[in-house]
Amino acid sequence: MSNYHAEWASVDVNRVPNIKVKPPGPKSKAIQERTDKYVQGYSSQVRRFKVAFESGHGVILRDVDGNEYIDFSSGVFITNFGHCNPRVTEQLVKYAGKLQNCHDFNTEIKTRLIEKLVEITPGDLNNVQLWCEGSKCVEAGMNIARAATGKYEFISFYNDMHGKTLGGMSLTTMTRISGPRAAGCFRVPFANCYHCSFRLTYPQCSLHCVDFIREAVKELATREVAAIVVEPIQGWGGSVFPPDNWLPKVRKLCSELGILLFVDEVLTCQGRTGKIFCVEHWNVEPDILTLGKGFGNGFPVTATLYSDKIKDRMEGVSSASSYGGNPMACAAALACLEAVQEPGLMEHVTELGEFMLDKMRKIMDIHPLVGHIRGKGCLLGIELVKDRETREPFEEAGWMVYSKAFEKGVVWIPSKASLRLAPPLIMSREVAGKALDIIEEAIGEVEHELGY
Ligand SMILES: Cc1ncc(COP(=O)(O)O)c(C=O)c1O
Secondary structure, three states, X not given: OOHHHHHHHOOOOOOOOEOOOOOOOHHHHHHHHHHHOOOOOOOHHHHHOOOOEEEEXXXXXXXXXXXXXXXXXXXXXXXXXXXXXXXXXXXXXXXXXXXXXXXXXXXXXXXXXXXXXXXXOOOOOOEEEEEOOHHHHHHHHHHHHHHHHOOOEEEEEOOOOOOOOHHHHHOXXXXXXXXXXXXXXXXXXXXXXXXXXXXXXXXXXXXXXXXXXXXXXXXXXXXXXXXXXXXXXXXXXOOEOXXXXXXXXXXXXXXXXXXEEEEEEOOOOOOOOOOOOHHHHOOOOOOEEXXXXXXXXXXXXXXXXXXXXXXXXXXXXXXXXXXXXXXXXXXXXXXXXXHHOOOOHHHHHHHHHHHHHHHHHHHHXXXXXXXXXXXXXXXXXXXXXXXXXXXXXXXXXXXXXXXXHHHOOEEOEEEOOEEEEOOOOOOOHHHHHHHHHHHHHHHHHHHHHOOO
């Protein structure tokens, strides 16, 4: 890791976390009570642990009661380069005082961002639209796919997350409240080998789940499929990793059937898994690619890129919006692209991931509550089960372990029985190790309470 990142991430491991008042403390509670009068729809992360934060610095978050936490969530996979990264802050301040918005007129900073982005993006994804939310860039990707193919159907996967607008939601695991999917959106089983929908075992299954898509194109859809939309690693669904040959096989199927491959990297981009783009792990070239979250390290900026092969078919597709590509957003995203290219950072993310996985393996060896561990770079998951044989997820234990570790000073992300770990990319081994020690302690306490 370069000196630049190392300095920003540096923190005395003996000093963190520093819990002075049992969280949520009195000031957090007071803020929460005032807000709760008007706000209901919190994430499960906040609903289960209502602290109010005051500031963030590098890998540390501070709440309003003065408690300091190790950030193992990066604000849901967003602050990849640490809170208030000076490089990003400097650019934001500069453009906040210079030019905040000029609709979709060009600015030099926008042009520089776009040039840099296409330079480092794999394949021929040389066409860029800028937006300010993950859901919106996914929605834009669906428009591009419709325009490029003249078709309107989409296939995504069980347990996927692609956003909260109608299109994105229709590709996602929906609830009763979110209502029926948009017409033409269908889902098929993801390659979740720990819970295979076909009750098969990898590799003997020969990835039957991909072959099943062929059937779905005919039988679920009406052969009007514009794109298969995939998360290369399911983030929201609990950090679920398909086998290495899954995405290449999906790519091959798309090419064979004349369907576009739309990879949603809103969560996995910007170095999160040890490559700038997650698809680089398998040398897969998508036709459409979406980027978000870590793309702006917290400033709302997202992007939809598409292949040269379809660029001539974009008649009537507008990429103008009120905020997309505004100068502040472009300045933040460009600073992040420079940050992710700092020498040694991707190697550090890979090594840190291996270190954490190794430690998680040791935790699993001695804690029967842990059924499965998985990870790549700074995107990891621990799944708790009632029984390792049946693999029945233990949701209640998931919430208990989440809350206990949080109380001890680790901010992380629950997903029912799966606990998601997503430290900023710049975290040191020592700090990550300390957070995992705390998580292990929480697992041990929950096992004790549950009578293991
Ligand atoms: C893969 C993926 N796509 C899209 C989205 C939606 O992003 P946003 O919350 O910025 O709208 C998310 C959010 O978690 C996501 O994980």
